[in-house]
Amino acid sequence: MSEDFVFQGWRRADGRMGIRNHCLVLATVACAAGVVREVWRRLPEVVSVEHAHGCGRGGPDLGLQVKTLAGLVQNPNVGAVVLVGLGCEVVSVRLLKGAVARSGKPLETVVIQEVGGSRKAADRAEGLARRLLGELESLPRERGTAADLMVGLECGGSDTFSGLTANPAVGKAVDRLVELGGTAILAETTEMIGALGPLLRLAESEEVAAKLKANVERQEARAREILGPLADGVLAPGNVEGGLTTIAEKSLGCIAKGGSSPIREVVDYGDRPSRQGLVVMDTPGYDIESLAGMAAAGAQAVLFTTGRGTPVGFPAVPVIKISSNSELFEAMPDDIDLDAGIVLAGKSIDEVGEQILGLLLRVARGQKTKAEVNGQAVFAIAQGGPAF
Amino acid sequence: MAVLGIRVHPRDNVAVVAADVQAGDLVRLDDGSEVAAVEAIPRGSKVALCGIASGGAVIRYGEEIGRATKDIAAGEYVHTHNLAGGR
Numbered sequence: 001m002s003e004d005f006v007f008q009g010w011r012r013a014d015g016r017m018g019i020r021n022h023c024l025v026l027a028t029v030a031c032a033a034g035v036v037r038e039v040w041r042r043l044p045e046v047v048s049v050e051h052a053h054g055c056g057r058g059g060p061d062l063g064l065q066v067k068t069l070a071g072l073v074q075n076p077n078v079g080a081v082v083l084v085g086l087g088c089e090v091v092s093v094r095l096l097k098g099a100v101a102r103s104g105k106p107l108e109t110v111v112i113q114e115v116g117g118s119r120k121a122a123d124r125a126e127g128l129a130r131r132l133l134g135e136l137e138s139l140p141r142e143r144g145t146a147a148d149l150m151v152g153l154e155c156g157g158s159d160t161f162s163g164l165t166a167n168p169a170v171g172k173a174v175d176r177l178v179e180l181g182g183t184a185i186l187a188e189t190t191e192m193i194g195a196l197g198p199l200l201r202l203a204e205s206e207e208v209a210a211k212l213k214a215n216v217e218r219q220e221a222r223a224r225e226i227l228g229p230l231a232d233g234v235l236a237p238g239n240v241e242g243g244l245t246t247i248a249e250k251s252l253g254c255i256a257k258g259g260s261s262p263i264r265e266v267v268d269y270g271d272r273p274s275r276q277g278l279v280v281m282d283t284p285g286y287d288i289e290s291l292a293g294m295a296a297a298g299a300q301a302v303l304f305t306t307g308r309g310t311p312v313g314f315p316a317v318p319v320i321k322i323s324s325n326s327e328l329f330e331a332m333p334d335d336i337d338l339d340a341g342i343v344l345a346g347k348s349i350d351e352v353g354e355q356i357l358g359l360l361l362r363v364a365r366g367q368k369t370k371a372e373v374n375g376q377a378v379f380a381i382a383q384g385g386p387a388f
Numbered sequence: 389m390a391v392l393g394i395r396v397h398p399r400d401n402v403a404v405v406a407a408d409v410q411a412g413d414l415v416r417l418d419d420g421s422e423v424a425a426v427e428a429i430p431r432g433s434k435v436a437l438c439g440i441a442s443g444g445a446v447i448r449y450g451e452e453i454g455r456a457t458k459d460i461a462a463g464e465y466v467h468t469h470n471l472a473g474g475r
Contacts, residue, residue, distance in 0.1 A: 243430065243467070245468055245472075248452065253449070344392070344394075
């Protein structure tokens with residue numbers, strides 16, 4: 001597939017390649033949510049993003065909020081941006097505009113208190129978004145390859161089959177993507193607790209190993225501090241019903257998504273990796289926050305495995321849903337893109353891995369994922385440092 | 389009847405059953421070896437492939453996933469009632 005892994009994308013000013021060309025209408029603060037929702041109602045072609053974060057938070061949390069919002073604005077799938085703020089908030093449109101000034105991306109701002117309230121702000125933002133959408137249509141496309149892709153890895157609603165079918169199949173697809181020069185992000189530090197041994201064996205350098213160890217031990221200590229004896233079972237009820245007993249068991253199945261390539265770098269939440277290949281990001285296990293961190297780093301797509309079935313998607317970033325069992329694929333056909341449960345019927349992990357890589361390529365070429373079709377796009381930012 | 393059991397690593401002392409298992413059913417691994425289930429085991433759950441003494445390591449993916457909280461016999465259902473993280 002190496003010669004064939006080619007798609008037409010949009011090269012951004014910073015050199016990165018988008019596989020989508022979205023106009024983002026982003027509320028910088030919770031108070032502006034109603035306005036961006038109104039813009040989306042009038043103009044469903046935009047990707048609107050609202051969140052529940054406001055002022056009155058500690059420095060580290062505000063830093064994470066700025067970094068994550070700025071990262072999303074700079075995600076290569078975003079071609080143009082309208083920032084909507086209130087006017088008196090800490091994370092203002094001016095602050096955010098300053099944070100992304102070097103991206104060279106068309107960016108407009110609307111401040112509700114300055115333009116005379118919600119309706120006028122929505123009118124203004126709608127007009128700006130219409131113009132930007134028009135400009136985006138005329139942007140030329142360029143040839144992209146696997147080396148232009150950064151793919152986030154995620155699991156949610158895992159069962160015991162996740163670690164036997166979908167996750168190792170994704171791991172195989174990641175091995176192939178990395179061979180072709182691409183990048184994949186293994187995240188969810190909470191789901192590395194108990195699985196440090198195999199991860200350290202993949203660490204490319206002592207520096208990578210030390211950072212992995214520090215991240216996982218810190219997260220385990222945090223889990224023990226807050227959850228006490230329950231920490232050994234940081235599992236959702238659905239996980240236990242699905243046959244998973246301990247956190248280590250879930251983690252060992254979870255990290256199979258990363259495959260067997262060397263881990264070249266460990267980055268903090270929302271930070272852009274400087275290396276290509278397999279990298280690890282320190283994120284919570286909570287899928288929405290984890291997706292936000294990877295999208296902020298520039299991931300253009302996500303491979304998301306599930307055993308119980310989750311409809312979750314993410315703004316501007318196609319999320320490819322892979323089921324660990326065929327019953328789920330049949331039960332939720334409108335949410336799941338690919339069935340890895342066929343491994344239980346005798347298909348090889350290698351074969352399913354190739355199918356996943358093929359689907360990733362089709363999505364890079366424009367095929368919509370089920371989550372995109374469903375308009376599933378929720379956004380949340382990690383708080384208090386990555387949590388669980 | 390025989391049900392497929394999935395063992396990931398040769399060191400594993402548990403396997404995951406690919407379908408619901410009744411007492412007396414055989415769980416067959418990919419290498420052809422079999423263990424007889426001594427009780428019902430729901431699909432997706434673990435069956436002990438050999439005896440595991442109380443306090444002994446339960447191994448899956450070639451790694452310890454927890455310790456037996458009581459003696460477990462070959463063919464028994466392994467879950468929260470006899471396995472805990474206890475790291």
